[in-house]
Amino acid sequence: MSALKPLVLYSHTTGPNPWKVAIVLEELQIPYETKFLEFPAMKAEPFVSINPNGRVPALEDPNTGVKVFESGAILEYLVETYDKEAKLHHTATSEKYLEKSWLHFQMSGQGPYWGQKAWFTYFHSEKNITSAIERYGNEIKRTLGVIDAHLKKTGKPYLVGDKISYADLAFIPWQSVLGWLLPDFDAAKEFPEWSKWNQRLLERPAVKKVLAEKAAASQKH
Ligand SMILES: N[C@@H](CCC(=O)N[C@@H](CS)C(=O)NCC(=O)O)C(=O)O
Incomplete structure (x- = not known):
């Protein structure tokens, strides 16, 4: 995965939801950078074009052009896209x-x-x-x-x-x-x-x- 460009994880210093995404990124050894957002940046452009709900996490993947919000959807995106050996998901x-x-x-x-x-x-x-x-x-x-x-x-x-x-x-x-x-x-x-x-x-x-x-x-x- 070393050829991958780092994914961008929009996060928050205290709220729990972005950190579950960080755990899965670490588990799968996917390169990523974290951008911490606070109020009011979270509620304004350009972020609300990534997540219309104005909350974190959200993820941008420069390798695929995909943007995802809602932590559950982000986890599904990560395993479907990057967990080719099914280390963190079941296939049956x-x-x-x-x-x-x-x-x-x-x-x-x-x-x-x-x-x-x-x-x-x-x-x-x-x-x-x-x-x-x-x-x-x-x-x-x-x-x-x-x-x-x-x-x-x-x-x-x-x-x-x-x-x-x-x-x-x-x-x-x-x-x-x-x-x-x-x-x-x-x-x-x-x-x-x-x-x-x-x-x-x-x-x-x-x-x-x-x-x-x-x-x-x-x-x-
Ligand atoms: N269901 C959403 C919840 C997102 C959420 O509530 N995030 C919190 C941080 S953990 C947040 O952005 N809070 C800022 C706010 O409510 O304005 C998810 O799991 O992604």
Whole structure:
């Protein structure tokens, strides 16, 4: 892949979604450069011509001319375009769609709900809205429970069997801030299969590297 021109990842110093893209880029050893965007650049041209939603991540690939937004779509683009050896995705139809199911669960069931927990706990102008904080805290526990029960039932190390995929990795950035979202919750005790899976993912060199970069970027913020 050394002949590739670096892909451009539009990112954010603190928000979790761009970092799942960085993890997959690192795992697949695809060259890339990161451009950090803040308000108001994220909401204005030229960026909104790449992502009309005015949020990050977005990706530009000078090798293909492709521009993609929404982190899930970006992960799919990366594995379909660059994971020729299927290191991070499954090729058999049933496994391929299970993998997509988990990715969509991450995008619709983890990201927005965990994000709302952060919002109502730390950022909303009106403080102590207990019902909202409780609702989204319970949703975090519910999604952890879904994964825990699935892993327990299958007895497999990853969401889709014995092989890791981009769908597993997509969960990492939010899970890496679980202690901030639910400081008093012992997830390892309540959800041991989830915890072992999470630990397995955290031990990967690409994941360690990206989470260290994320921590460094948020310090500068
Ligand atoms: N579903 C989108 C969510 C994107 C998103 O909310 N990104 C956050 C950073 S993690 C952002 O750009 N926030 C800035 C804003 O809300 O204006 C994705 O996964 O790409």
